[in-house]
Amino acid sequence: MRKKIVAGNWKMNLDYNEGLSLFSEVLNMVKDEATGTQEVVVCSPFIHLHSLTHLAKGSAKVSVGAQNAHQAESGAYTGEVSAKQIKSVGAAYVILGHSERRQYFGETNELLAKKTDTVLANDLKPIFCIGETLQQRESNTHFEVIKSQLAEGVFHLDAAQFSKLVIAYEPVWAIGTGVTATSAQAQEIHAFIRKEIAAKYDQSVADATTILYGGSCNPKNAAELFAQADIDGGLIGGASLKSRDFTDIVKAFN
Numbered sequence: 001m002r003k004k005i006v007a008g009n010w011k012m013n014l015d016y017n018e019g020l021s022l023f024s025e026v027l028n029m030v031k032d033e034a035t036g037t038q039e040v041v042v043c044s045p046f047i048h049l050h051s052l053t054h055l056a057k058g059s060a061k062v063s064v065g066a067q068n069a070h071q072a073e074s075g076a077y078t079g080e081v082s083a084k085q086i087k088s089v090g091a092a093y094v095i096l097g098h099s100e101r102r103q104y105f106g107e108t109n110e111l112l113a114k115k116t117d118t119v120l121a122n123d124l125k126p127i128f129c130i131g132e133t134l135q136q137r138e139s140n141t142h143f144e145v146i147k148s149q150l151a152e153g154v155f156h157l158d159a160a161q162f163s164k165l166v167i168a169y170e171p172v173w174a175i176g177t178g179v180t181a182t183s184a185q186a187q188e189i190h191a192f193i194r195k196e197i198a199a200k201y202d203q204s205v206a207d208a209t210t211i212l213y214g215g216s217c218n219p220k221n222a223a224e225l226f227a228q229a230d231i232d233g234g235l236i237g238g239a240s241l242k243s244r245d246f247t248d249i250v251k252a253f254n
């Protein structure tokens, strides 16, 4: 059956030392927790990656990921970081298609399809983010938006490649706003995503895909969200910057 994952997305927060302290606390705190969460992933800025993978070496449960990767293997792209470089420091995951990348850096489904290929070619697992804006939800086009994000971003993959993905549903209106999707709203979209995957591949691929919820997930609402049939964990922004809150979310699975 599919893996239950809680992932933190630190975004552009924490200096080097702050990141190391937070990660060490998280490692210690999740070590002994009895929880249904099978894997904890921390997606840090690039500057932390190497040190975090080093710290995580002894941990069976905690992995490290990046928040973006360039679509090219290498080359004259000043300021960018490649999937191969991310792999070389021991990271396991890369977030792709976060709404902040789509919004502020103009990342399109077409570009994200290329990034997905490059990340997979380097033996890293994409956490592929999709989700509608408030305007799209209010105009009742959210199902179509999700459908095309999947179709254009990742459905070019064959079933074996697709099986390496984690999907994250993050409604843009819930990110950093304190407004969480209700568990019913989130479950409705997660079930829709799984149905789309089953239609494209087959039911066994759909049943094996981890689909995370992200958007103002916190220790208070995590248990109810994670109890939904098609919600397999969370992608946590703000609350991942506090070791106690993040660990409480990790514990929310039972």
Ligand SMILES: O=C(CO)COP(=O)(O)O
Pocket: 009, 098, 170, 174, 175, 176, 177, 178, 214, 215, 216, 217, 235, 236, 237, 238, 239
């Ligand atoms: O964007 C997110 C995770 O990728 C969610 O952010 P918040 O948890 O801060 O709403």
